[in-house]
Amino acid sequence: MLVYLNRNTGSTAPERWKAKVTQRETITVTVQRGSAATGQQAQEFQVPAYESQTVLDVVSWIQQNTDPTLTYRFACRVGMCGSCAMMVNGVPRWTCRTHVKKVLKDQRIDIAPLRNLPVLKDLAVDMDPFFDKWVAAEGRHHPTAGREEPIPAINPEAQNRQVASAGIECINCSICYAACDTVANDPDYLGPAALQRAWTLYNDAKDADRSAILDAVSGKGGCHSCHSMGSCTTYCPNGLDPLSAIAGLKRATTRRFFGGGA
Amino acid sequence: MTAFHLYMAQRLSALVMAPFVLVHLGVMIYAIQGGLTAAEILGRTQGSLFWFLFYGMFVIAVALHAALGLRVILAEWAGLRGGVLNGVSTAIGLGLLGLGAHAVWAVTAGGGA
Known part of the structure; x- marks a missing residue:
């Protein structure tokens, strides 16, 4: 009382x-x-x-x-x-x-x-494994220009930009990572947040190394480990859709396999 | 062989299997109308290069597809890793391939078309 x-x-x-x-x-x-x-x-x-x-x-x-x-x-x-x-x-x-x-x-x-x-x-x-996997998924910016060069204009209506923008409101809360059964069963799996981050960078016109991103998500525990169960999208508190981002990475890596380029 | 190559091998083997499964089921339903004996089946398949290639490729695709699918289950549900995981899934694939190849040979070799 x-x-x-x-x-x-x-x-x-x-x-x-x-x-x-x-x-x-x-x-x-x-x-x-x-x-x-x-x-x-x-x-x-x-x-x-x-x-x-x-x-x-x-x-x-x-x-x-x-x-x-x-x-x-x-x-x-x-x-x-x-x-x-x-x-x-x-x-x-x-x-x-x-x-x-x-x-x-x-x-x-x-x-x-x-x-x-x-x-x-x-x-x-301990959030370290979660953030370590962001790095492992090549979730970092690969610049297209140096600081002395002019900033290129980005068209917010461009299709790639809209795809990237759909995933950038991630707040790194790790709820998708906790919800994911594949993470639970496979300690190597990068997880939905890291892969969604990779997908937003892949679609970012200012990112210069799309191949490095696809290489990073194609290894052990990469996007191909996802079973599309969709708990990430169901539980994301910000209404994001990592499931579709991971599907996008699977499509991009498959396209590259058949010679479609990164 | 990277995780991605295994993924592609499983998807491509599924792609190969899809028409085989449909033809296999379709022919089976068509052929048994009015009854069918083992001798009648063997009469049609023995010495047939077409059915040898059809079921030969089917068996290869099944062995690959099933072994790769079970490999993921063994890793995630049974906790197998590294050499043990590869060894067990390879043994499953070779076992399926051996059994399947034996069956294909038994129904398509010999006789005359």
């Missing part, structure tokens, strides 16, 4: 406040605690329910009011930074933009660290 203090007088809250607090419903929240070294165990918390409340609010409430040792990661709280993704009732979600009412089942929520990534502690995972 919460006890509100009157900030001006230091006395306890008026009776009507107390009544309000004691009547407040609570949510039973199960949080996976521990690290890879200790193993994870579920711990249950009672958290007061509010009219407007996100899953991140719930985790923050536990950390601020019940157990300050609870470890989790967040930054912007508005769905831009991609830091706060967790498994909520077994499904990867951006917790800052997931309303509790949307996921509440029998007044309960289960919260766990993101799937397919090593757990550092509690709800914080």
